Amino acid sequence: MAELTREAIAFERLTREAARPDCGAVTLFLGTTRDHHDGRRVTRLAYEAYVPMAMSALGRIEREACAKFEIRTCRIVHRLGEVPLAEASVAVVVAAAHRAAAFDACRWAMDELKRSAPIWKKEFFEGGGDAWVEGTSLRTT
C-alpha cells in the first residue's frame, strides 16, 4: 500500500516485507536528496503534496505496475517535509518471479510518479534563496 510519511523511510523493512517464496527478485529504488542542482549548492530540501490526490496517484501506480508487468507486488513510499541531504525521499519496492520484470516495473513506477503524482520539491541554496524545482505539467482532462 502506498504511503506518505514525514519520518525517515524504513526501506530495509519494506524490502524484507516484499520478499516471498514465489519471487526470485526484489528490486528497491531509492531517490535520495542531492547537494547540487544546475551548478548551485543545495543545503536542504523539502517536499509537499496534495495528500489525498497523491495517495490515490501512488495507489494507482502500484496497481498499474502489477497489471503491466509480470510482478507480484509494488509498494511506493514518499517522504514529505524536510529531508536531510543523502536521505531517501522516495522508495519503490517491487517483487517478481524474475529480475527483468522487477527492474522494468520499478523504473516505470518511478517515472510515472514523477509524471503524475501531485508532489513538489523545494531546494534551499547555500548563501540563501530557495526555489521550487521546475517540474512536469500534469495532464488535464
Next chain:
Amino acid sequence: MTVKVLFFAQARDHAGAADETLELGEGARVADAVALLRERHPGLSALWPHLAIAVDGEMAGPETTLRAHAEIALLPPVSGG
C-alpha cells in the same frame, strides 16, 4: 455558493495563502473560478499556463461544473521523487 481553493507550491507563494474561499453563482464552472482568481491574484499570471486544476481530487477542465463546497486545487508542474 461557496467553493474552496487550495494553492500548492509556487501557486501558494504567489497567492500569499494556502487556501481561499470563493463566492460563485449556482452552476458555475472551473472557468468562472479561474476568471475570479486571475482578477484577485495578478501575481499568478505567469504561472497560469503551467497550472493543472483538480476538483474534488480529480483532474478537471475549464468546462467542469462546480458543486457547492467543491474543493478546487491549483497544481503547478510536479517534481516529486
